[in-house]
Amino acid sequence: MEFPTNSFLQDTNSSSSSDNDTLEFFEKAYNELEGSNRPKKKMVDRDxxxxxxxxxxxxxxxxxxxxxxxxxxxxxxxxxxxxxxxxxxxxxxxxxxxxxxxxxxxxxxxxxxxxxxxxxxxxxxxxxxxxxxxxxxxxxxxxxxxxxxxxxxxxxAKEFLRKPTRHDIACIYAAHEARWHLEWRNCPRELRVAYFRVTLKDQPSYLKR
Known part of the structure; x- marks a missing residue:
């Protein structure tokens, strides 16, 4: 049985020493970034x-x-x-x-x-x-x-985050009509031909193009 020679042991020791030096380098770099050299967040005393x-x-x-x-x-x-x-x-x-x-x-x-x-x-x-x-x-x-x-x-969620019913849609149309309704005399001239009024049974009227 052959035992490792002195040169082999020296090569192994030098390789292990190099790995340790590399590990120490990265540990030092990490500690510098995360440690005292890293700027600390300023605490603001807000009123x-x-x-x-x-x-x-x-x-x-x-x-x-x-x-x-x-x-x-x-x-x-x-x-x-x-x-x-x-x-x-x-x-x-x-x-x-x-x-x-x-x-x-x-x-x-x-x-x-x-x-x-x-x-x-x-x-x-x-x-x-x-x-x-x-x-x-x-x-x-x-x-x-x-x-x-x-x-x-x-x-x-149960009351409002759901599909609207017909009653909900009617209320939405009524609220929109009350807030945004424009009299035809106030309608811009260039839009008077582009839109016409539609009135459905039991529903508020609305504009359709």
Whole structure:
């Protein structure tokens, strides 16, 4: 039986030493990226209480900065429906309730959280856009949207997230007619020949091309 020669042992030791050096190099590089040399994320002390006061003054006091019509334009729903849903969500989902953390700091109010979710859905605002107005980080804004969608599906899926009935369609036509109906005298001249009015039995009239 032949035993390894000294040269073979030396080659094996040098190869093992090279592998160890390579491993140590990558460990050092990884530690430098993940360790103290990596810039730490700055913690921002946001004044969420003041932001809530500004929000209330803008929309929810007796004489707000923005009236009911402007509220509907900003949130894409009437104020009374907004407040009604806020009440339902606050009762149904603990995350939307106001609380105090271990340091005694008050959380965001249900109105702030609901505002963040609705504005993201209504006008496609990115989450970080609420940092200045609502004093809310992008992570919290994303959580608001996520929990809002979950609780809305849970609360209203059976009643609203379904195919509309004939009665629903009739109500939609009536609401659309009341809001967007144009008298023919106000119709642009170039469109007067392109559209004509159709009236179905027991249904509101509508325009057809």
């Amino acid at each position: 969420r209480i003041h932001a809530n006061e500004v929000l209330i003054e803008d929309y929810f006091v007796e004489n707000p900065v923005y009236n009911a019509e402007m509220f509907r334009d900003h949130f894409r729903l009437p104020k009374d429906l907004f407040l009604k849903i806020v009440g339902y969500i606050e009762v149904s989902k603990e995350w939307f309730q106001e609380y105090y953390d271990g340091m005694g700091k008050r959380s965001f109010t249900p109105t702030q959280k609901f505002t963040s979710a609705i504005r993201q859905l209504a006008i496609s605002n990115p989450p970080h856009q609420f940092d200045e107005y609502l004093a809310m980080s992008d992570r919290t804004s994303r959580e608001c949207l996520q929990f809002f969608c979950h609780v809305i599906i849970k609360l209203y």
